[in-house]
Amino acid sequence: MKAINEMKITFKSRSINEGFARTAVSAFVAALDPTVEELSDIKTAVSEAVTNCIVHGYKEQIANIYITAAIYPHNLVVIKIRDKGCGIEDIEKAMEPLYTTSKSGERAGLGFAVMQSLCDKVRVASRAGGGTTVTLSRKISSKGEEDE
Amino acid sequence: MSVRIYHADEIMTAYLDGEIDHHGAKNIREEIDEAAQRSHPDVLVLDFKEVSFMDSSGIGLVMGRYSLMQELGGQLRVVNLSGHIKKVMKLAGLDRLAVIENGGRKSESDQ
Numbered sequence: 001m002k003a004i005n006e007m008k009i010t011f012k013s014r015s016i017n018e019g020f021a022r023t024a025v026s027a028f029v030a031a032l033d034p035t036v037e038e039l040s041d042i043k044t045a046v047s048e049a050v051t052n053c054i055v056h057g058y059k060e061q062i063a064n065i066y067i068t069a070a071i072y073p074h075n076l077v078v079i080k081i082r083d084k085g086c087g088i089e090d091i092e093k094a095m096e097p098l099y100t101t102s103k104s105g106e107r108a109g110l111g112f113a114v115m116q117s118l119c120d121k122v123r124v125a126s127r128a129g130g131g132t133t134v135t136l137s138r139k140i141s142s143k144g145e146e147d148e
Numbered sequence: 149m150s151v152r153i154y155h156a157d158e159i160m161t162a163y164l165d166g167e168i169d170h171h172g173a174k175n176i177r178e179e180i181d182e183a184a185q186r187s188h189p190d191v192l193v194l195d196f197k198e199v200s201f202m203d204s205s206g207i208g209l210v211m212g213r214y215s216l217m218q219e220l221g222g223q224l225r226v227v228n229l230s231g232h233i234k235k236v237m238k239l240a241g242l243d244r245l246a247v248i249e250n251g252g253r254k255s256e257s258d259q
Binding site for chain 2: 015016018019022036037040041043044047048051054055106107108110111113114117
């Protein structure tokens, strides 16, 4: 299937860019005239994925994070968030709700659970040492239908 | 992201402002914890009225303050949640953990 529209951004894994990344993606998706709720869902899912790159993929080291967002027919939005960090050894385990490797005690271990409940589909491709790509798919309701 | 903290009787209220993510949560959490450890309030209120965005870092923020108030022998209340923020909290089951209120109206009935 061919994308109708597409954008790519690359930015450093500084935590201040979490806000930039979700805002950039939501500005791109805004062309589809999504509802406020749909936009919040997408922003939140992107924020989770980017935070994972920073905290887990790169372990707070500064490197590049790559996002590609594409719009397909029938208002399908596909967002890929990629890092070249340490990768995930056990993807199934990492996706378990409440599981976290973070030791600070302030990460809830719910990043993937939040992504899964806010998106139609979440795919994770990763291998130890080879980085991680998270692909989020979300269909936007047709224009104007659910405007508040 | 910022926080203003007010004390009245044994109630400490933290008014959160802005977008809660991994980047913003760290400083405000330290501010809240320091203030709570100094004043030992009976009730800690987290007010989300001015919060425009929240991801799972906000869940961590609430869970962490819940444990803190357990340690201090007090209570945690989470108030003024907008639709989206309430949705993220419910994903984590926080509506069962802390007392989530919306303009004085408890939201437990609308599950």
